[in-house]
Amino acid sequence: MGLFDNLPSVGRTLEDVKHRLRVLTACAAVSLTVAMTKAQSPPVNWLDRPLTSWNRAGGPIPRPPAAGESVAAVVARCQLTPRKSTGAEQYLAAAGWIPFWNFDQQLVRDDVEIVGGMRGADGMCRPVEFNLFVFVGGTFAGTLSPNPMTSRTDSSLGAARMPLPALTADFARYTSADALCCPSGHVTVRYRIDRTAAGPVVVASEVHDTRR
DSSP, X not given: OOTTTTHHHHHXXXXXXXXXXXXXXXXXXXXXXXXXXXXXXXXXXXXXXXXXXXXXXXXXXXXXXXXXXXXXXXXHHHTOOOOOSSHHHHHHHHTTOEEEOGGGOOEEETTEEEXXXXXXXOTTOOEEEEEEEEEETTEEEEESSSSOBOTTSTTOEXXXXXXXXXXXXXXXXXXXXXXXXXOSEEXXXXXXXXXXXTEEEEEEEEEEEEEO
């Protein structure tokens, strides 16, 4: 057998290796694109999924998320006067929230009280990382959103109402084309209060569009 008898076979082997490398490179590029698309896609909003209960009877008041600006700094910058006149407001303050009245309105009816709690504020001192907390008979019964919200973003909470025995809350729905001032949609969530042996709990029962 001559020294160069295997050269055609070697050539075919090199071409096969190059082909496989091209295929692997293309597959890697597709995988990277899919991964980047998933990373860039926003998570499915809770208002777009079937409602599930996030509150539980006897549960503790959630702790606020971490923030770069201290509570004292937010209060000073925005010249806030945190609400601390009721037991519910004091509980929120003790848990690390800045208590506030939603739209400057105290929400109390019978033994039910709804208090806003925020962790920060934007440049116009609108609430950032906030939620509305429900207390029944002085006991924490749950929040009106499963996650802290930020003003002028999708699923941020607006007005809350107390047509007992139910509660309702309006949420803004933004599209990518909406200006921050003007969400193109709103939905209303209706809640009930279950008074269980383990304690009161707020349960979201239905959601429906109110304006598009």
